[in-house]
Amino acid sequence: MELNRLFDLIPYQILNFDKEVAFAKKVNGAWKTYSSKELKRIVDNVSLGLLASQIVAGDKVAIISENRPEWIFVDFALQQIGAISVPMYPTITTEDYGYIFDHAEVKMIFVGDQAIYSKAEAVALNRKIFSFDQLDGVENWSALTELGESGDLAQLEESKKRVKKEDLFTIIYTSGTTGRPKGVMLTHSNILSNVVAVADRMVPPAGVSTALSFLPLCHIYERTGTFCFVYLGFSVYYAESMEKIGENIKEVQPHVFNTVPRLLEKVYDKIVAKGYELTGLKKQLFFWALNLGLIYDPTKPQSGWYDFQLKIANKLIFSKWRKALGGNITQINSGSAALQPRLARVFWAAGIKVCEGYGLTETSPVVSATFGTADGVRIGCVGKLVKDVQVKIAPDGEILVKGPNVMLGYYKQPDMTAEVLQNGWFHTGDIGELDGEFLKITDRKKEMFKTSGGKYIAPQVMENKFKESLLIDQLMVVGDGKNYPAAVIVPSFDGLREYCKRKDIPYSSDSEMVMKPEILEKFQSEIDLYNRYFAKWEQIKRFKLLDESWGINSGELTPTLKLKRKVIAGKYDKLIEAIYQG
Template sequence: MQLSRLFDLIPYQISTYDNSVAFAKKENDTWKTYSARDLKRIVDNLGMAFIQSGLNPGDKVAIISENRPEWNFIDLALQQMGAISVPMYPTITSEDYQYIFDHAEVKVIFVGDKEIYQKAVEVAGDRKIYSFDQLPGVEHWTSLEVKGENGDLSKLEELKSKVKSGDLFTIIYTSGTTGRPKGVMLSHTNVLSNMLSVADIMTPPPGASKVLSFLPLCHIYERTASFCYIYLGFSVYYAENMEKIGENLKEVQPHVFNTVPRLLEKVYDKIVAKGYELTGIKKSLFFWALNLGLRYDPAADMGGWYNFQLKLANKIIFSKWREALGGNVMQINSGASALQPRLARVFWAAGIKVCEGYGLTETSPVVSASIGNHEEIRIGYVGKIVRDVQVKIADDGEILVKGPNVMQGYYKEPQMTAEVIKDGWFHTGDIGELDGQYLKITDRKKEMFKTSGGKYIAPQVMENKFKESPMIEQLMVVGDNRNFPGALIVPSFDGIKEYCTRKGIPYTSGQEMVEKPEILEKFQKEVDHYNKYFGKWEQIKRFKLLKRAWGVDTGELTPTMKLKRKVISKIYEDEIEGLYRS
């Protein structure tokens, strides 16, 4: 059948796979599942209820919730009648909610739980609010489903027939590292074309494959993926929460999942920490396998002796890594920020195919993606340019993108739109290099800075390298118009504790330990080690250890875990100044 709108994926999945499990969530310790036919019935009923409730094509509806099947039900039901979804991060402030409600002219709001409801109701005004959880005094989403059961299907079909592929279906407000969020307008064509390009290079076979989903559906990365899963007939299981991902991986035994590098870093750090707890031959074997994996290049012939050792390492050490991820993982897609090459190497060595990609909300999102086979993977690159997308590098190194995936523009911001889309090319703000069809990201254009000596510093490259240290959780390079680069370092408090245990250093608390001379000396050695990878003008001369981690809730990170450099610089103004006092 012809796919021209995203909601066409529902009948497509039924006719192609007739999935018994399209979506699933945990309820009362049991996985509650919805078939493809359940999906169609619920979405149609909701659509008819929306019509009865007076919602019109073009009206904006906010969805603020953690991942769950209800999220998709509402999203698809709105699409079918031509209404426009406005997905929002649950973690942002009520002030941000109000800005988006007002800017997008939201008419109806769906919230997930009590905490989200309490933030939304403060600023909702007279907007109608429905909830996914049962909450006192709040109308539950199922009331709409019941209402729609007696609706007029012919009216819904009439509205569906009027929805065109080029029509706007969502406005996604980007988190942004500075200033107010911008509303990215995406059409059915934008996301559908991108989804089909990605589906072409998925490793798990269509149908009967399972997915564990935990990245926010309000972000275009997981949302486009969710449409891809419907198209491929995958069963999508939504993780209970971030704390239970490990448990859910073992229960669901997925074939694929999407993640961000930060999570892979934490998984790796926990594995290494457990390795340090081993003793004798077990510890020796663990670090022998780990060091073997860190040298691995999946695209190269590593030689007979290396291959023999790796086979042995996979049998006695790495098999346990795969079991921890459920035992069936065929592909992990990593995006949103840079993946450390050493992590890609060691996971591929362990038989876990981590495929890094690159994209933006404005590009729906995928521009390039790594392919999960040994012949086409290239460590250090964010994959090949996907089908139907064009990329070129501007004279100043900026990555420019053209294709059916590029957004319609920023909502109510024609000037901003004109600043980033010129002659059909979207200016990403990222700096990169092309080697044939392979793309490498080197930095953010706006984040590069000059020292007072006129030398350019690319902070992201440095930060990614320094975070390879098991002692470093987060790091921001500073030094704009200063005579040398410095760094604010959030230590890995687990790393400090483990180091103290190994060295017999009395441990009190992470906050106290960062001021101890022996810990400062250890961090100096770490900084000295990673400085060797950079030119003299780039090397970090001084650093400051901080006593708490940066977070989304505390304002230093965007919901996609990017550094808000201006915010961090303001909060730690005194600490930064201290780096440059003689």
């Protein structure tokens, strides 16, 4: 059958796969599942319920919830009547809720739980709110399905026919690292073109594979990924929470999941921390295998001796890594930020294909993605361009993108739209290069800065390298207009405790340890170690250790775990100034 609108994916899945488990979530300790046909029935009823509630084509409806099947039900239901979804991060401020409600002219709101309801209700004015959880005094979303059960399916079919592939289906307000969020307008055609283009990069076989979902559905990365899972007939299980991902992975035993580098870094750090807990021969074997993995390159033939050692390492050590990921994992998609090359090497060596991709909300999102084959990956690159997407590099190194996946523009912001969309090319703001068929990202155009000596610094490249240290959890390079780069560093406190244990250094508190001379000396040696990868003018000359981590709720990270550089610089302005005065 022909796919023109995103909701066509539902009958497409029924026709081709008719899944017994299309979606699933944990309820009272057990997995509650929904089949393909149940998905269609629920979505149709919600659509009819929305029509009965006077939601019509073109109306904007907000969805604010953690990941769960109900999120997808409402999303598909809105599409079928031509209404426009406005997904929002649960973690943003009440002020941002109010701004988006007003700017997007939202008419109705769906919320997940009590905490989200309380924030939304404070600025909802007279907008109708439905909840996914059962909340006192709040109408539950199930009321719409009940209302829809007595509706006219013929009316719904007429409504669906009026929806065209070029119609706007969602406005996604990008979290951004500075300023007010911008509303990215995406059509059914934008996303569907990307779904089909990305599908050929999926390793797990269609119709029989399982995916675990935990990245926010309000972000285009996980949302397009979910539509792709529906297209391929994967069973999608929603993790209970970020804290329970490890537990859910063991239960669900997924073949694939989407993630961001920050989470892979944490997985790797936990694995290494367990390695340090081993003793004797077991510890030696662990780090022998780890060091083998860190020099692995899937694109280059290794020596017979190396291959022999790697087989042993896979049997003795890496098999346990795969078991910790459920035992069935065949592909992990990594996006939203740069992946450390060492992580790509070691996971591929362990038989875990981490496929890095690149894209933006404005490009629906995928521009390029790695194939899960040895000839389809290149360490340090973000894969090959997906079907029908073009890229050219501007004279200043900026990546420009053209294709059916590029947004209509920013909602109510024609000036901003004209700034980034020029002659059909979207200006990404990222700096990169084409290495044959492979795309390589080197930095964000707006994040590069110049020292007082006139030398350009690309902070992302440096930060990614320094975070290879087992003692560094988070790091931001500073020095715009200064005579040398410096850094503010959040230690990996687990790694620091392990180091202190090995060196017989008494560990008191995080705040005291970051002030101790012997700890500062150790971090200086780590900085010296990684400085050698950079030119003299790029090297970090001084640093300050912090005793608190950066997070989403505390404001230093975006919901996709990128650094909010201006926020961090503002929060630690006196400390940063002290670096250059000392």
